[in-house]
Amino acid sequence: MQKDAYTLIMEAIEAGVYKPGDRLVERDLCTQLGVSRTIVREVLRHLESEGLVANPVNNKGPMVARLELDEARQIYEIRAALEGMAARLSCIDADESSAAIGTPQSAVSRCSL
Numbered sequence: 586m587q588k589d590a591y592t593l594i595m596e597a598i599e600a601g602v603y604k605p606g607d608r609l610v611e612r613d614l615c616t617q618l619g620v621s622r623t624i625v626r627e628v629l630r631h632l633e634s635e636g637l638v639a640n641p642v643n644n645k646g647p648m649v650a651r652l653e654l655d656e657a658r659q660i661y662e663i664r665a666a667l668e669g670m671a672a673r674l675s676c677i678d679a680d681e682s683s684a685a686i687g688t689p690q691s692a693v694s695r696c697s698l
Contacts, residue, residue, distance in 0.1 A: 587620075587624050587627060587628060589618075590614075590618045590620050590624050590625065590628045591628045591631060591632070593618060594609075594614065594618075594628055594629075594632065595632060595637065598632075598637055598638075598649055603649045604649060605649050605650065605651040605652065606648060606649060606651055607648060607649045608645060608646055608647070608648045609629060609638065609646070609647045609648060609649065610646065611625050611626065611629070611646070611647075629647045633647065635660065635664075636650055636652065636656070636660055637649070637650055637652075637660075638650055639651070
């Protein structure tokens with residue numbers, strides 16, 4: 586559920602549904618996403634750590650960060666590199682796992698019915 590809420594809020598920010606400077610009201614997000622306030626808070630903290638959400642000192646609550654174009658570009662370049670690395674590592678793990686199992690045919694032949 587948290588991952589879904591994270592994805593939905595992040596995509597809404599990227600699509601401009603929530604614009605830079607818009608307040609992100611926890612209660613409204615809970616209602617829109619159908620999740621608990623705890624999940625919304627965790628998602629907002631996660632997005633804050635990524636630089637997409639800011640929590641200003643004036644205590645008005647979280648809002649969509651105002652990023653300079655260069656900052657946004659850097660964030661997405663780093664994110665793309667990390668996602669590519671994660672995909673590459675999962676492929677390596679999958680290759681090693683399948684090598685230990687052998688071919689699908691050999692795995693089936695080892696099964697007793």
